[in-house]
Amino acid sequence: MSPTRRTTRRSLARRRVPRAAALALLLATATACANDVPEADWSRGLLPGHITEEGNVVQSLWNGAWIAALATGAVVIVLIVWAAIFHRKRRAKAELPPQVRYNLPIEMLYTLIPLVMVSVFFFFTARDSERLTHVSGNAPVKVKVEAYQWSWRFTTTVNGKTLPPVSGVPVSDYNKGPQLVLPTKTKVEFDLQSDDVIHSFWVPEFLFKRDVIPGLQQDDPGRKFEVTTLDRTGVFAGRCAELCGVDHSRMLFSVKLVPQAEFDQYIATQQAGSAQ
16 A cells, blocks of 8 residues: 555544544534433333333333343354354364254254244234223323324313313424323323324323324224323423424424322313303
8 A cells, every 4th residue: 555545544534533523422412402302211121201001011011022032132142152162163073063954853943933932922012002002982081182284282171071272383392382281190082183294193201102194084093092191290292203394303292290189270270261
């Protein structure tokens, strides 16, 4: 290699290092500014703390999948290391090691074991999916969620009485977006609707998200889901999780969980405001 080419490569390397460092700093700063990212915990498999009973189902399925995947990976690594150590070619021996082609027991083993694993995964996934998508129809609180480019409209019905809708506009901070107020320890039914493009209703602490697909009929099961809130108050960020246009990243909202007494007061205030 000529000295000129070597010098050129070193010069390029010197220029790339500061650029890479600047890019890493920019990404870290952008991540730090995202105040709607929930705190994850290694003990929960990096999932945020859930605020619904259905979150327990998702957390259990998630943990089981990780345990099974790690156990499978450990077995595969042990077998690879064992084969590399004990079945490598010896310099003093020129003959081939024992061959296992057409070994029926081994072929059955590596066919049946993956089949059993996939069957177990399918069983638990199907069981939990049925639980997560079940809608009883008797929830005391029902929320009609209307997604549009690029915000949300929430219309809450409590025991048959409909509150004034809460609408929003694109915002950069979820605290400034439309807020959905819900009571703790209560079953809530969501009915999702869109008149333009596909959106996705996502509250990370629900450990569950659902696409909002335009054109679905009122009785279509793809429009509805149901959760039961836990006894955990607070304000939780929500967003659209489906790329839906220019201001997709600003399609933010919040869910506020309050005790039942505070929720009753909120209902009274909303009804009084609508009556004026």
